[in-house]
Amino acid sequence: MLYRKDPIPKGTANNRRPGYSMSPTTITIHNTGNPSSTADNERSWLTNPGNTRTASFHIVVDSKEAIECIPLNENAWHAGDGSGAASGNRTSISIEICESGDYAKNLDNAVQLVAGMLRERGWGVDRLRRHWDWSKKICPRLMYDGGKWTGWFDFKNRVAAELAGKDEGKVTKQEYEAMEKRIAKLEEDNKLVPAPKWFISEFGSPDLKGLIADPQLTTEGWRTLAIGLRSSRK
Ligand SMILES: [Zn+2]
Missing domain, CATH: 3.40.80.10 (Peptidoglycan recognition protein-like)
Known part of the structure; x- marks a missing residue:
């Protein structure tokens, strides 16, 4: 609150x-x-x-x-x-x-x-x-x-x-549950994942045709990379 x-x-x-x-x-x-x-x-x-x-x-x-x-x-x-x-x-x-x-x-x-x-x-x-x-x-x-x-x-x-x-x-049960949720969210946010489908379809391959050695990023990382690539294309 x-x-x-x-x-x-x-x-x-x-x-x-x-x-x-x-x-x-x-x-x-x-x-x-x-x-x-x-x-x-x-x-x-x-x-x-x-x-x-x-x-x-x-x-x-x-x-x-x-x-x-x-x-x-x-x-x-x-x-x-x-x-x-x-x-x-x-x-x-x-x-x-x-x-x-x-x-x-x-x-x-x-x-x-x-x-x-x-x-x-x-x-x-x-x-x-x-x-x-x-x-x-x-x-x-x-x-x-x-x-x-x-x-x-x-x-x-x-x-x-x-x-x-x-x-x-x-802590109350409610507070404990809220805490667990926040931790799960943080873990989810920090998890390294392979290139999402939208990334591959927009940029052709997960490793940008060999540019990245091990294409594992966080979900946010993939978004950031895409934004960078898009702006460098202009
Ligand atoms: Zn009153």
Whole structure:
């Protein structure tokens, strides 16, 4: 997952980036409440002239990326509990989980993101909050489950498992599989192969009529050679 910073400007309309300095003590989880918007859409909405609300957030995550929209040492208006020094709005980093597209993947990415942020800070899952915890808004709404909050406890458990796994120096099954794939790809890329058919049909023979002693190159090598030969013909 890509993590990119695209902070909204200081002075963004409707006081969306108030700029109070913040030493965060918790991380608050939200759902965007919009079934069709991506992380990029949510970021754009913060600076859309049609947006008249004084509401903002720090990070939004979807299946593709996480976008940091307000620096994490400044506050955002996300918790609905005013501006007091102890409010969620003034002490908590907010993360919006997108509801659009592949929600399972959005959630996977949120678990990874949050686990990483807790680890960096030496925090446990006791530092996690719902928007609900600050102001009783039903948010993150996709974790609500009619008041049982099943999805919330699942989420916290998954983050805890991620933290525990990493503490033991383990990689997750997903990471391991991704690693194996990358290695296979590298091996494939570095394998020496005889001249491909297209090369022979374009240049007449694999060894250029005796010019190359042992015509074994990587797939990329054959392409590079062909490009060189073509340009020398001109
Ligand atoms: Zn919320």
